[in-house]
Amino acid sequence: MRRRQLAGISTVVGIALGVAATAFVVRFVARDWEEVSASLADADLGWIAAAVVTAAAGMTAIAVPWRRALHMLGGDLPWPEVVARYYAGEIGKYLPGGVWPVVGRGELAARTGVPRAAAYGSVALSLAVLYLAAMFLVLISVPFMVAGGGSLQYLWVLAVLPLGLAGLHHAVLERVRATASRLTRREISLTIPPWRDSLALLVQYVPAWLFIGTTTWMVARALGQDVGWIDIAPAAVLSWVVGFVLIPVPGGVGVREAAFVAAATQLDAGVGAAVALVARALFVLVDAGGFAVASAWLARHRADPRTPAAGTQQPAADLP
Numbered sequence: 001m002r003r004r005q006l007a008g009i010s011t012v013v014g015i016a017l018g019v020a021a022t023a024f025v026v027r028f029v030a031r032d033w034e035e036v037s038a039s040l041a042d043a044d045l046g047w048i049a050a051a052v053v054t055a056a057a058g059m060t061a062i063a064v065p066w067r068r069a070l071h072m073l074g075g076d077l078p079w080p081e082v083v084a085r086y087y088a089g090e091i092g093k094y095l096p097g098g099v100w101p102v103v104g105r106g107e108l109a110a111r112t113g114v115p116r117a118a119a120y121g122s123v124a125l126s127l128a129v130l131y132l133a134a135m136f137l138v139l140i141s142v143p144f145m146v147a148g149g150g151s152l153q154y155l156w157v158l159a160v161l162p163l164g165l166a167g168l169h170h171a172v173l174e175r176v177r178a179t180a181s182r183l184t185r186r187e188i189s190l191t192i193p194p195w196r197d198s199l200a201l202l203v204q205y206v207p208a209w210l211f212i213g214t215t216t217w218m219v220a221r222a223l224g225q226d227v228g229w230i231d232i233a234p235a236a237v238l239s240w241v242v243g244f245v246l247i248p249v250p251g252g253v254g255v256r257e258a259a260f261v262a263a264a265t266q267l268d269a270g271v272g273a274a275v276a277l278v279a280r281a282l283f284v285l286v287d288a289g290g291f292a293v294a295s296a297w298l299a300r301h302r303a304d305p306r307t308p309a310a311g312t313q314q315p316a317a318d319l320p
Contacts, residue, residue: 043222059087073125129205154239
């Protein structure tokens with residue numbers, strides 16, 4: 001009952017935050033609608049097409065290191081299974097509450113025979129490391145943001161970085177595992193990766209954020225904004241971090257756009273909102289397309305008796 005009440009409160013808070021942030025963005029779009037509509041009407045489709053490609057590359061670059069996370073915790077899946085189950089499970093991020101991507105991907109992995117603790121733990125580990133990589137990129141971009149007159153309003157999220165890095169230490173994770181075992185009154189069998197392996201996994205997620213930042217920059221260029229990559233990409237990555245930290249909001253809707261408008265000071269507020277909304281639409285398009293293709297592939301994979309079992313362990317040498 002208490003969990004249901006907390007889930008209900010989280011949903012209500014998330015919806016309220018999402019509505020407030022969306023209203024913030026809509027206000028800027030409405031105020032500068034003439035400029036925004038002109039930018040959208042004159043959008044360069046070549047830049048938009050390139051942005052779709054980099055958006056797909058960014059989402060796939062998030063999927064690929066998940067296999068390393070699985071292997072670190074004692075599980076494994078073949079490469080096609082990893083990418084397909086990422087796209088099939090990650091659609092849960094558009095539901096209120098940050099738990100749904102973990103549930104979606106974790107359950108899909110567990111159904112292949114991966115130990116449940118490794119399946120769910122790998123998703124949690126990959127998400128944590130993914131956004132710590134984003135924070136690291138934002139941190140090294142701060143001098144450039146300051147030099148360009150960028151807003152520091154949302155840089156408070158970087159306070160999570162040292163805490164997150166400390167939380168990845170194997171001694172801390174071992175205590176978490178022991179505490180969970182004690183609370184659930186059953187032994188949780190889970191491989192705890194060394195800290196250096198977790199930090200190495202963090203590095204593997206950096207290309208994903210470079211693609212994501214580049215996608216938003218391409219959208220800005222498509223809307224006729226003569227801005228540099230460093231003016232847009234770090235603001236885009238920062239906005240994703242803010243959207244993730246405020247986990248009750250479905251997919252960071254509204255919050256991500258509001259953070260981008262505040263951080264991308266090289267753009268007029270209305271145009272910044274338009275860039276954020278178009279970039280959001282492209283990523284939703286990629287997620288929806290990936291979900292459709294992955295679902296079809298998984299259905300065919302299950303129906304094909306010649307396909308090896310998804311849970312078959314692969315040699316460690318095959319992993320990057």
